[in-house]
Amino acid sequence: MKLASVIRSAAVAVAAALGLSLLSAPASADPGPSTEYRQLVGVGSATTEELLNSLSRAVPDPDNSPSPWLIASYDAEGASPIKTRPVGCVLNRPNGSVYGLQALHDAIVNNTGCLDFVRSSRGPRAPGTRLTWIPFAKDAVAFAVRSDSPLNTAAGLNLSLIELREIFSCVRTQHNGVTLRPLLPPEGSGTRAWLLAQLSMGEAQVGACVVPFQDNHGVALTSPGDIAPYSVAQYIAQTGGVTADLHGTTVLPKWNGVSPRNPNGTLNTAFPFVRDIYNIVRTNRLSGSPSADPALIGAFVGPGSQVCAQSRVIQAYGFVTLGAACGSTALTGER
Numbered sequence: 001m002k003l004a005s006v007i008r009s010a011a012v013a014v015a016a017a018l019g020l021s022l023l024s025a026p027a028s029a030d031p032g033p034s035t036e037y038r039q040l041v042g043v044g045s046a047t048t049e050e051l052l053n054s055l056s057r058a059v060p061d062p063d064n065s066p067s068p069w070l071i072a073s074y075d076a077e078g079a080s081p082i083k084t085r086p087v088g089c090v091l092n093r094p095n096g097s098v099y100g101l102q103a104l105h106d107a108i109v110n111n112t113g114c115l116d117f118v119r120s121s122r123g124p125r126a127p128g129t130r131l132t133w134i135p136f137a138k139d140a141v142a143f144a145v146r147s148d149s150p151l152n153t154a155a156g157l158n159l160s161l162i163e164l165r166e167i168f169s170c171v172r173t174q175h176n177g178v179t180l181r182p183l184l185p186p187e188g189s190g191t192r193a194w195l196l197a198q199l200s201m202g203e204a205q206v207g208a209c210v211v212p213f214q215d216n217h218g219v220a221l222t223s224p225g226d227i228a229p230y231s232v233a234q235y236i237a238q239t240g241g242v243t244a245d246l247h248g249t250t251v252l253p254k255w256n257g258v259s260p261r262n263p264n265g266t267l268n269t270a271f272p273f274v275r276d277i278y279n280i281v282r283t284n285r286l287s288g289s290p291s292a293d294p295a296l297i298g299a300f301v302g303p304g305s306q307v308c309a310q311s312r313v314i315q316a317y318g319f320v321t322l323g324a325a326c327g328s329t330a331l332t333g334e335r
């Protein structure tokens with residue numbers, strides 16, 4: 001059986017058990033109607049938006065107020081501005097982890113109460129205790145190429161970190177006889193920030209040849225030399241029919257002999273570029289603080305939290321569960 005068939009069969013089985021449709025893309029998690037406001041509001045990462053969309057429909061509000069559902073997770077893309085509370089709280093829609101963190105920072109500094117958490121696909125940039133990164137699943141980042149590209153070989157992409165850095169800094173312009181066209185998500189993307197950190201690069205080192213594209217939109221790869229970072233979980237969910245299929249003709253080759261997916265189509269945690277994904281909250285809203293928020297703690301903190309308990313939903317969207325590590329509050333830092 002072809003791998004694509006294995007992936008879709010597995011996705012169908014899991015999704016059917018969860019009541020998820022594989023026939024059409026899930027609706028945006030922006031609460032609808034627009035006058036529906038929920039207790040916990042989040043913005044940020046495009047990589048985890050569909051997963052949080054589904055979780056927002058699976059986690060009830062224990063108080064049943066102001067909505068039967070606890071979590072409002074606003075997508076990275078869509079109409080802007082968004083309104084997150086009945087009074088005030090009109091803000092530009094943040095596209096990605098970085099801009100989500102900026103929005104949360106603004107809400108904290110101005111004491112607006114407009115946001116409660118940020119979806120993030122990268123960890124803290126600096127030490128500190130003001131924010132807590134709460135992990136709830138594991139993802140990996142592979143390098144997508146077109147299926148008809150000379151870059152797509154049986155051996156995979158045998159590139160060192162130095163060579164990858166040279167590609168995204170536009171020093172290396174050829175590989176396997178093809179002119180390279182590297183793509184990166186926009187500057188607000190957590191995946192972009194995470195990858196540049198892995199390659200020991202800053203924004204100043206990104207080359208002029210690099211083309212921007214929205215995270216995990218494989219349809220943007222249109223030429224034989226295109227190469228772009230891609231969430232493996234997103235690729236699994238897209239090709240399995242759980243989310244909108246935006247992979248186009250892309251494939252995820254091996255990297256130095258290691259496949260990003262297992263033979264059964266699930267994410268391979270032995271792949272070199274593995275990362276945790278997070279919901280970021282203000283530390284003083286956790287236990288031990290006068291500002292502790294029971295609803296936020298119940299939603300995100302600990303392996304028995306409402307989000308961590310949804311392991312089947314997490315797996316249906318291509319991610320790997322964390323077990324006892326889910327909901328840890330050990331990682332703190334600054335944006």
